Amino acid sequence: MRIKLSANRYGKNAVNLSRIIRHEGYHEFRQVSVSVALTGDFDAAHTLGDNSRILPTDTQKNTVYALAREHFTSSIEAFGLTLSQHFLSRNPPVSQVRIELVEHLWQRLAFDGVPHPHSFTGGGSEKRTTVVTRTAAGPAVSSGLKGLLLLKTTDSAFVGYPKDEFTVLPETSDRILATECEASWNYVTTELDFDSRHQQIRQSLLRTFAGHQSHSVQHTLYAIGEKILQENDVVAEISLIMPNKHHIPFNLEPFGQPNTNEIFVATDAPFGYITGTVTREP
Ligand SMILES: O=c1[nH]c(=O)c2[nH]c(=O)[nH]c2[nH]1
Secondary structure, eight states, rough: OOOOOOOOOOOOEEEEEEEEEEEEEEEEEEEEEEEEEEEEEOOOHHOOOOOOOOOHHHHHHHHHHHHHHHHHTTTTHHHHHHHHHHHHHHOOTTEEEEEEEEEEOEEEEETHHHHHHHEOOOOOOEEEEEEEETTTTTEEEEEEEEEEEESSSSSBBBOOOOTTTOOOOBBBBSSEEEEEEEEEEEEEEEEOHHHHHHHOOOOHHHHHHHOBBBHHHHHHHHHHHHHHHHHHEEHHHHHEEEEEEEEEOOOOEEEEGOOSSSEEEOSSSSEEEEEEEEEOOO
């Protein structure tokens, strides 16, 4: 039986990069985690121990910092495009570059409505994300967000599901719907104002979540995806992960009290895990 190397790639993960952009009288602050992965002809490294085609991951890490000074000045997508171009154009064995960026969303402090020039607070669990891949055929960008906590206190139901001898879940026409949303969408072009497009898609996601008469997490997931595709020709497809962060009505009967859909226990585990991709018909 012949044995050979199959799929492989390598790179540096979680290059933590922070930068100040200094303006007269105020600063901007950005923080990203960058992961680089190279695919290509690295067979000899694996089978013979020949490193002559292996750009060290340490060099990859240094390249991220070195290019950041000049090129990490706008969106994470633009920086990803620059990094991917750099690695692909300078390393002949490389056939595909994958750059993943996760941005921490620092918010400027404000006092009495006046933005502070150089102080920030952490942006919570939400992160902005992008993956830029590049081959000789060109670049592709998919962007998104993760860690976005969402909750609504009504306009969410779950009824009409099949019941068997193990079903105890009561049907409900009015429940809490809560999730920690992760979304990623593919752009059909890289000629975009990535920042404003991100804000527009995020806003559309939030508005749809809030306004939807939800019959299930699945129903809301699809509504969000459908809306984003309807409003954004530049998006080919969107994938969503929407875990169901259950809030279970707490039984107050032992204490002689009614629970009129007001007191809940939020449970961490187990949790429903709902994922889906919404795409365009060919
Ligand atoms: O929105 C929901 N989808 C489900 O698939 C499901 N299953 C469940 O027990 N509760 C819920 N809620």
